[in-house]
Amino acid sequence: MKIKNIIFDFGGVLMDWDPRYFFKDYFKDDEKMEYFLENIAQDEWNIEQDRGRSLSEGTEIQVKKFPEWGKEIRAFYDNWTVMLKSDIPQNVEILRKLKNTDYHLFGLTNWSAETFPYALENYDFFQIFDGKIVVSGTEKLIKPDPKIWHVLLERYDIQASESVFIDDNSKNIEAAKSLGFNTIHVLPDTDLKQELVHLGVEF
Incomplete structure (x- = not known):
């Protein structure tokens, strides 16, 4: 797929x-x-x-x-x-490169609805998502509850099998896999670009 x-x-x-x-x-x-x-x-x-x-x-x-x-x-x-010390530059750079491709980019985050606006205002790369972000604090649902992935899938009319989900939490990765997502588990030494290319993503 x-x-x-x-x-x-x-x-x-x-x-x-x-x-x-x-x-x-x-x-x-x-x-x-x-x-x-x-x-x-x-x-x-x-x-x-x-x-x-x-x-x-x-x-x-x-x-x-x-x-x-x-x-x-x-x-x-x-x-x-x-x-909230800073962004993670090497991964933000990958996001910026993906902006100039045909892939649809989304955010799915466990984050308080009260603190997330600060990040939105202070880090310009969030604008790349063009508002297509599902925030746990707003939805009153939280990963790894499968319901929050269903919010994303239904709201934006996308298929799990055609999607890559990227997270640093192993429980969230397992939940996404069980729903049919391709996944990348980010660890401190993960080369995100290499992992995406391995899944067939083209830059």
């Missing part, structure tokens, strides 16, 4: 986001920082904001649970933009 559509996850693929970029200087103690990120402001908590819960509600829930960490928990979303 010929590839017609290329679908990008953002965090870890096109954007370098990590709460450590803020909390390393905040704590000045790596052990304490890791404890906080693993046990207090853990991924499972942040994901609920990506699923559509408001940042303020998520913050207050966690402060009630861990009042002794209240200051640190409140600092999380207050300093979120520091955690």
